[in-house]
Amino acid sequence: MARLYVLLFLAQIVLAVCALISCLSAEEGQIRALPRIAWVLIILFFPLVGSIAWFVAGREPSSGANKSWPTGTGSTERQRPRPVAPDDDPEFLRSVQDRAQQQDQELFRRWEEDLRRREDDLRRRDGEPPREGDRPEV
Secondary structure (H helix, E strand, C coil): CHHHHHHHHHHHHHHHHHHHHHHHHCCHHHECCCCHHHHHHHHHHCHHHHHHHHHHHHECCCCCCCCCCCCCCCCCCCCCCCCCCHHHCHHHHHHHHHHHHHHHHHHHHHHHHHHHHHHHHHHHHHCCCCCCCCCCCC
16 A cells, blocks of 8 residues: 555655646746746645646647647648758858868878979088979969
């Protein structure tokens, strides 16, 4: 018999926690009859009765039609499906790849300029004239 009371007590606590979460996350337009703070106090001081009262009378009933997932069938408007994450978006992946390619090209260009400058410095130090024929026209 004691186990049944413990189980009912735990169910009451879970119901009160769910009611509190629902009450605190509800939009202002979805709360009926009393202000939010009154509902929170009722749920806290009378967990079983307050939780049931919140679910029955405190919030606007949500219709399943308003919260249905969009599907391709039955929808008159043609909507482009949005990617879940940026790495699922082909345009984003293409822009990342293009940016990386541009950065690589810029880095190689700077390395080549640095290498040519160092070669010219070494030639000058050794007394040889810089090789102008090897330089590309910029």
